[in-house]
Amino acid sequence: MRICERLQYLIGVGYYTHSIIEHHYSQYILFGTIILLLVLGYIIEGLRMHQFPFILGFLVQGIVFLINGSNIVVDIIGLIFTSFSVVLLVLFGEVTFNRSKAIGPYEVGYKEFKTQKYDNAVSVYYPINKDHHKRMVGRNNVSWLRDGDKTLLGIAKASGSYGSDKHVSIQVFRHLRKVMMNVVQNGEIDVDFYNKPIIPLVYCHGLSSNRTMHSGTCKDLASSGYMVFILDHKDGTSSYTYDKDGKENYYHSRDLAYDYELRRTQMKIREQEIEALIDEIYDQEQLLQNQLKFPKQIKLDLDKFICSGHSFGGITAISVSRADARVKACFTLDPWLYAYHKEINAGEFFLEKPYMTCSNELFHPVCLFESWNTLKDLHKYTKDQRQENVVFRHAGHLHQCDLISLIPMELYVLAGWRPRTGNDQIYQAYSMLCLSFLSRIGFSNNTFDATRYEKKLSSMERQFIRYDIRYGDYELQEYKPPAIKI
Template sequence: MATTGESSAATKDPGWRKAGMFKGIGLPVPSGPHQVGSVDVMPLCKGDDSGLLFRLYYPTEATPDSGYHYPPWLPDSCYAKGYMLQKMPSFVAGAVGSLATMFCGQNIAALYGAPVKTSTPLPVIMFSHGVVGMRTTYSAVCCDLASHGYLVAAVEHRDHSSGYCYTKCKKDGSQEFVDHWIPYGKPPSSGVEELIFRFQQLTIRRKEILLGLDFIQQLDGSGEFENLLQSDFDFKQFKGKLDLVHTAMMGHSFGGATTVTALADDKRFRVGIGLDTYMMPVEDGIEDKVEQPLLFINSWTWQWPKSVIKMKRIVDVGPRNDKYPTRQLITIRETNHEDHSDVGFILPSRRSPVSPDVTTILRTNMKLCIAFLNRHLWEDSTYPVKDLDESDTDSSGIVYHGTNVKIESKV
């Protein structure tokens, strides 16, 4: 079963930039100055005998006219089953095939297998998906970051939090690797048991992120590794071309919890960004271990007091860098949890009449993220970051500084 990102459903898209949108998916053109390339990789890493799965997003100078194509948003039909059973459980199994066909017609705005543009070393962002997500669920965010000159490594986690997850395992004790699919693992219904279940998953996620960063360092060093996916892509293009001094960690929901945990455990990450972070599995007292700058961007409708209190404990202990705080909590008005992902562009959703459109949400998110990275990862005090400062008013009117969640003073 092919799942290398180059399925037969992927075709050239002659209308690659039409009215500011990518034909077939409706994702906005990335806001940075660079075109974006992508490639899947499953390196066999020390400490993991089944390989880690990434989608790498990076700057490129290639265009569709040079023979590269925009890959399908859905790498394999199995992912459609995972999405539908978890996001839209009312769909019967027989509908999955038709929905998979629909998804396979949607393309990601990152040319698959295109050569890497590395006139300057690429800083690195590790990206962790949320529950039911995968390596392409946040393609709009990852492509936008890559268009600003970053290598973004979107991990597909093997902790049973993905709707479906793809890996390879050795067959019957032999040295031959065969395809293996990992289904979604439904958590226990009990609140305490669910937290234990999620904490165990978070432990796996932490290991995968740290092994993933080890791999990125190996990619920059020798450029040589064992790739369990068949690929003609020359990964040695990255050799000596990655900026491992400027490395950030980022994620959505459960990926936000993964971000906080990774910052606490590995100081190679200089900055963190959590999108609508699911804080409940994060250990108490972690605010004493997180030293790096950290930005939380929340949705308007999803967060609750206990989760926000854990965020605020981290934010409130953050030092100030000159006149700017290194920890910030921002909320985007009238937004939903999945507005931080591609889901709003792909699946039909019921939106409030006062909700901003998904393109505006993405643009606002990216403006905040790029501003925070420029200020704290690059320590650039000249970068225009008014949307990060409480004293200024965001032009879109949807940036709310702090949280809209009501927290009782006795809590």
């Protein structure tokens, strides 16, 4: 909880009230207290965008008060601005995951390790008992920024336009420093999985992302009974990585988004890193018991190995799933197919296993190639009939990462979108769509109730969800994405 921010609003109301009734002595005390809270809040918590109305009103009123004394009109305006900031806080929430609790029947534990071949940092999310989580999360919670301000600087660098190294200051994101993932470090895996194997799932992050940027999705999957692995890629697309020799690497936007040779080169690095991770997962006794210290009873269901990802991580997951027979199913969120779009359009690149896509309506029209038609071709040439292509309406690319839960208002301003509430429900709907599909194709091991997710999705379907391809016996209408001026 951002205590300084809340105290600013509370004392601000008292300050303006005292000014209106002309209690000047106490007003000076409250004025100084607010200034102190603003300074402390900036240092400890960072400033959020919805605080600006309060700060603006306070500065204007303070200047008028110090020069001419109380002015009832200015005081009322300051009170209105304070109320506006409070309303924004209520609508868009704290910088926490408290509004997006894991959707499954379990809570989530967390471990980390480094891959042996390429030294990639890997986050592991897995199901734990809810009572155990309640007892342990207070003292064993995990920071969202795994490398602190270094990760934060990488996130700030991602705010720049492609082809330029200019970006917003790291100070804009200071309030992310205190974010915790609400997972238990080294928590005890739920005893349900002592008697049945747990399905492994590898998730791949996209451009300018990292292994905790999709923690909301990973937690939803883990809380539904999967063991989720996600690594920081060392191809220049992760927010921050470092090598064994100590060399640090930050994401930057200097490269053009549609540099074809660069993206192909990065894809090769990514494919090798994921293949190496899969190798280690397949050596499950070494990984689970020796490295991650899980009980010896814990086994992986390798016959249901899943690969998934978002954006550039989406095409990474597709490519690995296509080439590696050990991967048995694949799902992706807003896959950015640019690196292989020529092969896909020619019918030379396709899958022969279950595959699902969940896209945002605003994503494909802004891609500088025929993204939607390429995705349609990928589904057309895919040999397995167990496939689904879902479009989420009125949503954008960043609705599929943690930032939409943590800083929705700031994100809308930076992305130029119209602000809206209910972002956490939209974010988690993607998880429900994927879990529903996995259940219907037999990749769930009965660890969650898919009908509960489907009931929630049905209530959102009319407003948000459109199926271009739906697995099962459904009547389909062809979906056409909106025309958006680039």
